[in-house]
Amino acid sequence: MTDMAAPARPQGVEIAQYSDGMTDDPEHVALNRAAWDVMASDYVDPGRRAWESDAPCWGTWQVPDSELHILPDVDGLDTIELGCGTAYVSAWLARRGAHPVGIDNSPNQLATASSLQREHGLDFPLLLGNAETVPLPDASFDLAISEYGAALWCDPYKWIPEAARLLRPGGQLIFYTNGCLLVLCEKDDEDVPVEPVLRRAYFGLHRTAWSDQHTVEFHLGYGDWIRLLRANGFEVENLIEVRPPEGATTRYPYVDLAWARRWPSEEAWIARKRQ
Numbered sequence: 001m002t003d004m005a006a007p008a009r010p011q012g013v014e015i016a017q018y019s020d021g022m023t024d025d026p027e028h029v030a031l032n033r034a035a036w037d038v039m040a041s042d043y044v045d046p047g048r049r050a051w052e053s054d055a056p057c058w059g060t061w062q063v064p065d066s067e068l069h070i071l072p073d074v075d076g077l078d079t080i081e082l083g084c085g086t087a088y089v090s091a092w093l094a095r096r097g098a099h100p101v102g103i104d105n106s107p108n109q110l111a112t113a114s115s116l117q118r119e120h121g122l123d124f125p126l127l128l129g130n131a132e133t134v135p136l137p138d139a140s141f142d143l144a145i146s147e148y149g150a151a152l153w154c155d156p157y158k159w160i161p162e163a164a165r166l167l168r169p170g171g172q173l174i175f176y177t178n179g180c181l182l183v184l185c186e187k188d189d190e191d192v193p194v195e196p197v198l199r200r201a202y203f204g205l206h207r208t209a210w211s212d213q214h215t216v217e218f219h220l221g222y223g224d225w226i227r228l229l230r231a232n233g234f235e236v237e238n239l240i241e242v243r244p245p246e247g248a249t250t251r252y253p254y255v256d257l258a259w260a261r262r263w264p265s266e267e268a269w270i271a272r273k274r275q
Helices: 020-024 027-052 088-095 107-120 156-166 180-185 222-231 257-262
Strands: 078-082 099-104 126-128 141-147 167-178 207-210 215-218 234-242 266-273
Touching: 027 088, 027 107, 027 215, 078 088, 078 156, 088 099, 088 107, 088 141, 099 107, 107 126, 141 156, 156 167, 156 222, 167 180, 222 234, 222 266
Parallel strands: 078 099, 078 141, 099 126, 141 167
Antiparallel strands: 167 266, 207 215, 234 266
16 A cells, blocks of 8 residues: 555555454445455456456446446546446546556455456556545545445445545546436345335435345435535536436346336436535
8 A cells, every 4th residue: 555645646556455443344334345255256257348348338237438428538637446346447447548546345356356457457556445434645536436336335425525535626526326216116135126116215315225135235315415415515517317228238137128218227427526
């Protein structure tokens, strides 16, 4: 890990093991780490396919960026991927001239990321840690990004302020996660497709625990997202409610195309830190 007194651009960050204090992590951090260390093997092949592609595709429906226009021009930017998993988003950024850093809670996910770095000849820092408390200096980055990483598995009331701290004035925040309507309608059993029936209260939406996977997700309503972002110095530039194209497929059984063509099962937020 770099010296905390190092220049703003983090270089040479290595995969660092948790200290004995890892038991002090919040419950959801420990639960999600344990679950993802088990699930990591299921994401090796999808991660490899994403690394092999130079045409970024987003989310469970793999909608091309050429349709969603999420990625900005990143050439020369310092970027951090919050909850990077196998780090394919950081690989996309690196190939476009960015200087990425990835941080993730799961040692097994980072082991896959490191292996894919060697396979593809890309080298950028990977940090084992909780995206709610990143051990890097203030104002180190121009872009913070998360696709189903911190955006889903971290408490937004902790990781959004942390993203704001890490970004320079004028820096951009992009995160991609489950759509709010999907969460409100989703069943507890992820093997059963969602139906157009409201099953959760919208007001007070925050922590969602899944009994079958022993994981904890976090979701907010639209007003809560906007208030949280603005309270931490962000201006919302766009909210993309993702509609998969006709014929799209997904390997996830909890949503089908007919539902996702009628209601957004995924959403991407784009915000900028005020100057």
